[in-house]
Amino acid sequence: MLACSEAAYGVRYGEAARDRLLERFDGGDVRCAVTGDGELVGLAAIDDVELTVPGPALLRVAGWSEVAVAPTARRRGVLRALVGALRAEAVADGRAGAVLFASEAGIYGRFGFAPACSAARYQLDLARVRLRPGPAPAGRVHLLRPNEAASALPAVFDAARRLRPGEVDRAAGAFATLLEPTGPAGAARFVAAYERSGRLDGYAVYDVGPRPGGRPGRQVELVELVAVAASAEAALWDHLLATDLVRLLVTGERPVDEALRHRLEDPRALETVAVEDHLWLCLLDPAVALAARRYGAPGRLILEVRTESDPPSRLLLASDGAGSATVAPTTAPADLVLDGAALAAAYLGGTSLGSLCRAGRVQEQRPGARSLATALLATEDAPFCTGDV
Ligand SMILES: CC(C)(COP(=O)(O)OP(=O)(O)OC[C@H]1O[C@@H](n2cnc3c(N)ncnc32)[C@H](O)[C@@H]1OP(=O)(O)O)[C@@H](O)C(=O)NCCC(=O)NCCS
Structure with missing residues (x-):
């Protein structure tokens, strides 16, 4: 695992970093990609993470880190396979989302992640x-x-x-x-x-x-x-x-x-x-994630969330004006249609709905839905993650 990580990142770890990684890898919360003949070609570490969401409230999500694919196996779908396995495990564990810090900003959007906090x-x-x-x-x-x-x-x-x-x-x-x-x-x-x-x-x-x-x-x-x-x-x-x-x-x-x-x-x-961009977020279960945070206004909004992998889900978000909201599946016509990553970008309040609309990532289907959503999602402070060290 250490050799794969060093080769992927193009580094030789010093003693302290080596010890820290060995302890982490020995701890067992690592998933490896192995070829049919037993060669380790990729790995990712997983953590239980508590993410603070607007309210403030706490949401259990999966944390993915140390993601590495051997340079001899790159661009053959190893990361895609790892993400698929990690995602299935996180969903089975009841995680509403996954968070990570991305080494490059072009990698994770395709998997439903978006930058949810800037720094x-x-x-x-x-x-x-x-x-x-x-x-x-x-x-x-x-x-x-x-x-x-x-x-x-x-x-x-x-x-x-x-x-x-x-x-x-x-x-x-x-x-x-x-x-x-x-x-x-x-x-x-x-x-x-x-x-x-x-x-x-x-x-x-x-x-x-x-x-x-x-x-x-x-x-x-x-x-x-x-x-x-x-x-x-x-x-x-x-x-x-x-x-x-x-x-x-x-x-x-x-x-x-x-x-x-x-x-x-x-x-x-x-x-x-x-x-x-700083913390990246993917909402694995938008209904659970939306019900976990609190809202700045009363109102009812029907969101159609589209993802690459799952059929679209249409959710009725009903905010009571005191901060809480219920979220339930519905077949009624959508007020806003958006992709899962756009919802992740807006979820913590770090990206304005207006900018996502102007970029074509959110479509308003009912006049007024965009300003209602903006009022609902408004937060006092910009989200921020002090970050891992
Ligand atoms: C980034 C890394 C994990 C990608 O692994 P990989 O196995 O080559 O990726 P895959 O073959 O599964 O690629 C999946 C998709 O992501 C794309 N992709 C992979 N790496 C990318 C990158 N750095 N930038 C943009 N797109 C990338 C692929 O083109 C592919 O796209 P497609 O499915 O649309 O064809 C690997 O190159 C690596 O370990 N790099 C060094 C360490 C690192 O940056 N790790 C990530 C830490 S957050």
Whole structure:
């Protein structure tokens, strides 16, 4: 499995990555594609994942990762066979969907996946930063030692990931990887935590190191900022932006609706370096997935969901106005016709129905259905997945 993975990704794993993968592969949650004469030509790891959906509510989905096909067997349908087997297993296990991070954006659309969350990367020239005060802080920021961080971070993450659509749960072992320094030579990793009444409400993991190209001053690279309250998020940003000697702050993946922008007197100081697709979602059981999330308006909508593999399903979604909805099969005429991947794109609130309509991925069959669907699916925050590490 390790050899197949190394060849597929074109890498040789270092000792730490090797140990992590061997442990994962030995754990057994891996499915392999093997030829008739016993050659292993492909593999994929599977996980039980809890996905936060609008509400917030939690949805059990399958997580697929480490997908690899040997370069000697590529483009002969091995991935297609793996996806078929993984999908059948997930459906049999009662998973309403599957999530993954895609190495390339052209691979998974054909299997009913769509990007359900985007992620942005930013940079901030600290000389341009003048901040409006954030929500009044009731606590304080302090630095955690690595052993303190290892024991404290999982609970904070677990509380925070339940609040924002798009987040997924994370195995405790992943925090060891998060705390290992990965920055450039000469960079040091720190963990700042926001504490209120003896409780941690948020943390930021970041590296402070030299600027590339020998430029003067130092730079902060934000690895992860996670908070359960706006006051914690604001106080952690205050801390990061007040680091002495630092000229530039660059971030890893962050929400596209980064709240910090609205605290900047000069919002252009938060420069968007890139916006990319992030978590990909496939709705294996649209009826269960639609009933699991909550809705922003009352109304009745009939959706016809078309997929490559299954006959179209026509579903009546009846939202009671208090957030809940019932979803049931119907034979009545559809209000909106859409492909399964388009529904996955809109499901967490990360893609507007208007843009999917303009792209021809959603067709309005009854006037007003599109604006009703937009009101139903509306969410307060853009979905975001802090991501695996
Ligand atoms: C990407 C990868 C898994 C594809 O496996 P594969 O066995 O060659 O794929 P299949 O032969 O089953 O292809 C299925 C379909 O996907 C298409 N496809 C496969 N890889 C693709 C890619 N990188 N970009 C666009 N389309 C791709 C094939 O053309 C085929 O299309 P078709 O059914 O319309 O003819 C394999 O090339 C690989 O391991 N790459 C390196 C590691 C990697 O990127 N893994 C994915 C991690 S998310």
